Amino acid sequence: MKNILVVDNQISFCNLLKKFLTKIGYLVETSTQAPHAIQLMKETFFHVVICDYRLPNADGNVFFEMIKGVSPDSAVIFTSNQINLKNVVEMIREGASGYLSKPINPDELVEVLEGDHFKKQKEKFSSKNIDKKTHADKLPEYLVGNSKIAKEVQYNLDKVGPTDYSVIIEGDTGTGKESYARLIHQISDRRNKPFIAVDCGCLSKELAGSELFGHEKGAFTGAVSHKTGFFEMANGGTVFLDEISNLSSDIQMALLRALQEKVIRKVGGTKEITIDVRIISATNEDLLAKSETLGFREDLFYRLSEFVLKVPTLKERGKDLLQFIDFFLEKTSKELGIRELPKFTDEAMDLLQAYHWPGNIRELKNAIRRACLFINKDNQITAASLPDRIQKSLQPMSIVHEILDSTIHMGERFYSEQKRDLKSVALMAESEKIKEVLKDVKYNKTKAAQKLNIHRKTLYSKLKTMNIAY
Template identity: 80%
Template sequence: MKSILVVDNQISFCNLLKKFLTKSGYHVETTTQASHAIQILKKSPFQVVICDYRLPNAEGNVFFEMIKSVCPDASVIFTSNQINLKNVVTMIKEGASSYLSKPINPDELVEILEENHSKKKKAENSVKNIYEQTANKNQSEYVVGNSKRAREVQFNLNKVGPTDYSVIIEGDTGTGKESYARLIHQISSRRAQPFIAVDCGCLSKELAGSEFFGHEKGAFTGAVSHKTGFFEMANGGTIFLDEISNLSSDIQMALLRALQEKVIRKVGGTKEIPIDVRIITATNEDLLAKSETLGFREDLFYRLSEFVLKIPTLKERGEDIFQFIDFFLEKTSEELGRQETPKFSDEAMGLLETYHWPGNIRELKNAIRSACLYIDKNNCISAASLPDRIRNNNGSLAGTYKVPDLSYHESKNFSKEEEKDLKSVALMAESEKIKEVLKDVKYNKTKAAQKLNIHRKTLYSKLKTMDIAY
């Protein structure tokens, strides 16, 4: 049932409108005070507000801003005994749904209400369709992954993406923080507006203000013309600030003001320019911890951290590495104009699997791009095509890679009665065989799957089902 709030200084008008609209199937509440109306809207949002333009304690334009601040999705219909054309034009341009002259024609009002409801439904469906199309498109452009950590990230991304929240993306170097920032932008209502990516580590302290906010001609030595800053470029869209911890305290303060006031001022300028941007930041540091050591403003951290998205390392994503390998092989083959996507040899796959990937996804991508230049006549990439650091790892579990714990958890130990059960005995024998083979091949799961004559994904599934840590 559609809900309507009627605000008018004449009680008789409120009662008359409530009686008529209630009969037409609407839920209606009334009040004669603008302040009371705002209190009502704070407690329970209404779909439509019908109000007199001249209330005793609030002019129409002021009251309109108050309504939108507490109930932004409400449609506002103004009424007035005397129509002022300037007021009508101004309020319609500001976003009011309609402006009616008193006495109101009941049939005309219902027609406007139904038309307004129909337009909102179409807009909602349009946004929903665009979101679904974008989400489907993104599946072919990005690797989502099937690991538990990857699913957690995707779940959180789908929650925060359609909102207008400020987001901090935390993750090690090379984990794909900018890719996730672009995904957030693409599934938001700002997708048709600019996405501006800024590497804060490349900005000098002297020129950062000019880069962010622009400058006027003659503002400083070398300012020979006007410059548009990043915030103006991103207006209506999203600005992505990578490695934001590198910004100086002066720029942090200017950034905080811009975000709070939603205005910027160019270097050397006096005019305040309104901005509407969504801000996404990325860091490989703990910003809150850094704020405690006076390196980063704590108030800026809390302004930016409406939502924190944590990106796992490649090693933490487990079996997702094979999806990344297939994805980068296919993309690189398309780029090189190859008709058939190559495959890695068993030895090469083993090296890719056991390497510890300190550079995460970026390092894996570059290794595959390099290897794709050396494909043999069988459309295969051998281990010799991989970078030296990966070949020298040689399955020896170098670097941060640890020998897996192949023991069962205590909860998985079988009791004497269970050991008599044929299914349990078979399961125990299967797990012992898997552990034995994994040790033989130095925990190379690709080779282990081949030796066991099962698919690699089946091996991962069995390791997970049997609760064997890997």
């Protein structure tokens, strides 16, 4: 028999739904507040959580993160008086099992609860044994690999995960930094407490303090009610700060104080609130090396970096690429109902293996999902099935290197013809530095621009001026 938790600020709605669900054979608990609901989930496992998208002290996406932190195996169905398509798509993409409009249609609710997804879930939990899984089992499969570098990352995870260290996860876009953060949380003693993920790039300078630490009613224009911040919601658990370099200097100062004193103060408030949270941060920058240009506080870096976990790019994983391709192919085939697993043509596989994957695992996943929509009559994925950027911009890397090396020599001849005045000497030195960095990053111009600390368009302009192919 399924346990269901109904969370809604209207007691009448909770009672009505409880009466209906109990009548058809479910065990039902109700709650009108997010913190109380989270406490119930700590004490009892609920197969399904039915909750309003807009609770008074937690929006749907925030409450969903709290649920996943406390009870990641519970299915979540959102309800709302006004359906917002953007919210629906976002929640379903994040893993919600349904989104129903109010007033609830009983037949529609039963159809969702008795659907195939929940039947599979019931079978899954009949033999549930999550706590006995090893750390490697808990690692999301698309990040597991057999390469040397992947095993080193996994070794580091096993070491730092069970501790209470603050961790900075460094890695390029699309390498799965948030997945690693969730794993660290799951293998720690905080696994049964909330995991709150915060995209610092989406926090405006004006509202960042309110979102992170909360605010009191009347603290500023528009603060019509009391708000609980992410840190207070995650008390006892983990806060994941993605792209932390985007935080403004005043918020960095407040964060530093929170870490040092283990207390926060709400915007417009005078009372200090004691907190106990583990901070995991993520960045695609070297925060220490670029603290001056990024405006990131050096003292905050040292407070956050008790352990720095470097996540490899997809290209650095080498032979793991084939494993990831097979995984995403099988997963997408099941999702699309493809009975026989498609096969890649030799040309398509050559393209996948030679491509530099600037978007890393996320780009690979999307490329495979796209390719599965264009399988030919022989159940094959051809080169034409792959995204245009892979088809058109890709050449075998040996050819790319040959072209770039030859054009670099052209650039040398270009400068040898110039007058040896101060400007020419400076340009020649600049050219040499760009060539050095290009070779160092294997001619990946995006990485080269980052390493040179210039905009990518600026690099392209310089390459054109120096007669280097771009």
